[in-house]
Amino acid sequence: MKIITKKEKFFEETLKLISERGFKATTMRDIAERMNFEVANIYNYIESKDALLENYLFDMLIEFTSYLDNIVTSSYSPVEKLKLVISRHVQYTAIKPYEISLFVNEWRNLNGPKLKEFEEMRMSYMQKVEKLIMEGIENGELRHMNTEFTTFMIFSSMRWLFNMVINEKEKINPIEMEKQLMDFIFKGIERK
Amino acid sequence: MKIITKKEKFFEETLKLISERGFKATTMRDIAERMNFEVANIYNYIESKDALLENYLFDMLIEFTSYLDNIVTSSYSPVEKLKLVISRHVQYTAIKPYEISLFVNEWRNLNGPKLKEFEEMRMSYMQKVEKLIMEGIENGELRHMNTEFTTFMIFSSMRWLFNMVINEKEKINPIEMEKQLMDFIFKGIERK
DNA sequence: GTCTATAATTCGATAGAC
DNA sequence: GTCTATCGAATTATAGAC
Numbered sequence: 001m002k003i004i005t006k007k008e009k010f011f012e013e014t015l016k017l018i019s020e021r022g023f024k025a026t027t028m029r030d031i032a033e034r035m036n037f038e039v040a041n042i043y044n045y046i047e048s049k050d051a052l053l054e055n056y057l058f059d060m061l062i063e064f065t066s067y068l069d070n071i072v073t074s075s076y077s078p079v080e081k082l083k084l085v086i087s088r089h090v091q092y093t094a095i096k097p098y099e100i101s102l103f104v105n106e107w108r109n110l111n112g113p114k115l116k117e118f119e120e121m122r123m124s125y126m127q128k129v130e131k132l133i134m135e136g137i138e139n140g141e142l143r144h145m146n147t148e149f150t151t152f153m154i155f156s157s158m159r160w161l162f163n164m165v166i167n168e169k170e171k172i173n174p175i176e177m178e179k180q181l182m183d184f185i186f187k188g189i190e191r192k
Numbered sequence: 193m194k195i196i197t198k199k200e201k202f203f204e205e206t207l208k209l210i211s212e213r214g215f216k217a218t219t220m221r222d223i224a225e226r227m228n229f230e231v232a233n234i235y236n237y238i239e240s241k242d243a244l245l246e247n248y249l250f251d252m253l254i255e256f257t258s259y260l261d262n263i264v265t266s267s268y269s270p271v272e273k274l275k276l277v278i279s280r281h282v283q284y285t286a287i288k289p290y291e292i293s294l295f296v297n298e299w300r301n302l303n304g305p306k307l308k309e310f311e312e313m314r315m316s317y318m319q320k321v322e323k324l325i326m327e328g329i330e331n332g333e334l335r336h337m338n339t340e341f342t343t344f345m346i347f348s349s350m351r352w353l354f355n356m357v358i359n360e361k362e363k364i365n366p367i368e369m370e371k372q373l374m375d376f377i378f379k380g381i382e383r384k
Numbered sequence: 385g386t387c388t389a390t391a392a393t394t395c396g397a398t399a400g401a402c
Numbered sequence: 403g404t405c406t407a408t409c410g411a412a413t414t415a416t417a418g419a420c
Contacts, residue, residue, distance in 0.1 A: 022214075022301070024214060024216035105297070108213065108214055108217070141383060142382060142383055143379070143382065143383045143384070145375065145376075145381065146368075146372050149369070149372045150372070150376060150381060152352070152355075152356055153349055153372075153373070154381075156348055156349050156351060156352040156353075157345055157348050157349055158348075159348060159352065160344070160347075161348075163344075176338075177341070180337065180338050180341045180345075181341075181345065183337065184337075184342060184345045184380070185381060186380045186381055187335070187382060188375075188377060188378045188379040189325075189334050189342060189346075190333075190334060190335065190378040191333060191334055192384075
């Protein structure tokens with residue numbers, strides 16, 4: 001059995017609350033109530049509500065970017081690389097759905113320069129994936145298509161997976177979820 | 193040139209503001225400032241902030257449900273029906289991206305019973321589409337697959353389109369957007 | 385329809401004692 | 403680390419005059 005510190009519990013419960021209600025709709029009083037202590041105690045763990053969101057989002061963005069760069073600079077083929085990226089997203093979603101929920105829904109609540117920085121990093125991430133798709137088309141692994149649109153569609157397909165993970169009563173099998181998603185993206189739904 | 197009343201302008205600008213910043217993050221002061229009048233004037237057009245959101249979301253949900261029911265009870269084949277549903281979503285998104293943005297991102301801000309009602313209607317909508325996919329598999333138009341997952345994926349693919357419409361500088365061609373989406377969903381990205 | 389003024393509440397955050 | 407107490411700002415909404 002895993003020992004969990006009060007600090008870990010704080011971040012876990014806060015993440016769930018924000019994921020369920022939204023960042024703006026989650027008040028410090030909500031968090032304190034969930035933790036069974038007073039509002040002032042929250043500031044033992046974080047410096048501000050905004051800083052909490054920033055830390056979550058940029059930690060994830062940096063982690064994902066780092067992982068993608070390792071894939072890109074490897075010697076796999078373009079489509080193999082693309083599948084590794086998708087696999088990473090699915091497996092991460094299966095393990096940390098609330099983090100993904102935050103990432104998908106709450107980045108808009110970043111302030112000024114941080115918002116801009118976030119959007120630029122995310123854009124850069126997507127462009128790297130689009131490049132993989134372009135290369136896949138060039139070497140004949142993928143069919144001809146609008147790469148910007150397709151990149152957009154692949155991210156759209158992955159983006160909402162966290163909802164399924166959070167909502168499904170019976171535990172989802174991440175391996176099967178990945179297989180279904182790969183088939184959907186690469187083969188489509190039409191019968192050959 | 194279209195004549196636009198102040199009331200129409202109010203709903204248009206308010207929709208854009210909420211879409212950009214989020215429902216909770218958009219204050220009555222923001223709206224009044226955009227409209228170049230005082231906060232009190234807002235209540236000439238709506239009875240409350242919550243009612244504004246409710247009206248938008250349920251109007252759309254009812255409209256979509258009604259349209260889907262007409263498709264379902266028609267004599268088209270399951271896959272033809274499915275394509276009509278997808279087409280409807282794409283074309284609606286092309287014309288009213290801010291409405292879709294609201295629909296996708298802000299339903300969580302509904303209160304108590306309204307939230308439950310919304311979720312049930314949306315669930316019912318998705319189940320009707322899943323039934324089309326099941327029938328498509330049965331009659332051999334679609335390959336065998338997990339229908340719940342696939343339904344989820346199709347909606348995920350469509351859900352984020354509004355972002356492309358809003359962000360793209362050069363006007364998007366809705367017909368081409370629909371073609372790319374249909375190819376993505378039905379054929380996948382792999383080269384045959 | 386538009387304004388001024390303000391009510392009533394809720395918000396994030398801090399001071400300071402224990 | 404936890405509490406009480408509270409601040410100052412922001413929020414939705416209303417009253418009532420013009």
